Amino acid sequence: MLAHTRALIAAATYAFVARRKVAGVFDHSAGRDLRIAAESRDNQLQGFDGERETMFGGTLPELFDGGGKTYLSFEVEGAKAQGYDRGSSTAFTAQVAGRVVQVYDHGQAAWFAYDVKDIDLGYDADREVAASR
Numbered sequence: 001m002l003a004h005t006r007a008l009i010a011a012a013t014y015a016f017v018a019r020r021k022v023a024g025v026f027d028h029s030a031g032r033d034l035r036i037a038a039e040s041r042d043n044q045l046q047g048f049d050g051e052r053e054t055m056f057g058g059t060l061p062e063l064f065d066g067g068g069k070t071y072l073s074f075e076v077e078g079a080k081a082q083g084y085d086r087g088s089s090t091a092f093t094a095q096v097a098g099r100v101v102q103v104y105d106h107g108q109a110a111w112f113a114y115d116v117k118d119i120d121l122g123y124d125a126d127r128e129v130a131a132s133r
Contacts, residue, residue, distance in 0.1 A: 010114035024117035
């Protein structure tokens, strides 16, 4: 699965699970902030990937990545999401804990972590303090 797809999954998962607006994500594996925004209402998602300047979203159980022209099957249950990236033929699982989303990429057999910038809450203060040390 491509790195930007995992980041979109993280933003979508947070938007659906927390029912809050995403104003950016910090990708721990890349060590940088990504300009990704997302907002959900009921079973619909609207998002923008500022890194690739493209929209993503749709109505569950299908999301569309306009940049890659690919679909994701996407199911949410409680604090978790799971689905399938048709672009890479790879399954994924994601879970939310606070403002952290962990995405398991079955193709890579690895977990990837993302801190979410919640538009109403700002960045996670603990991450900013740790980064300044």
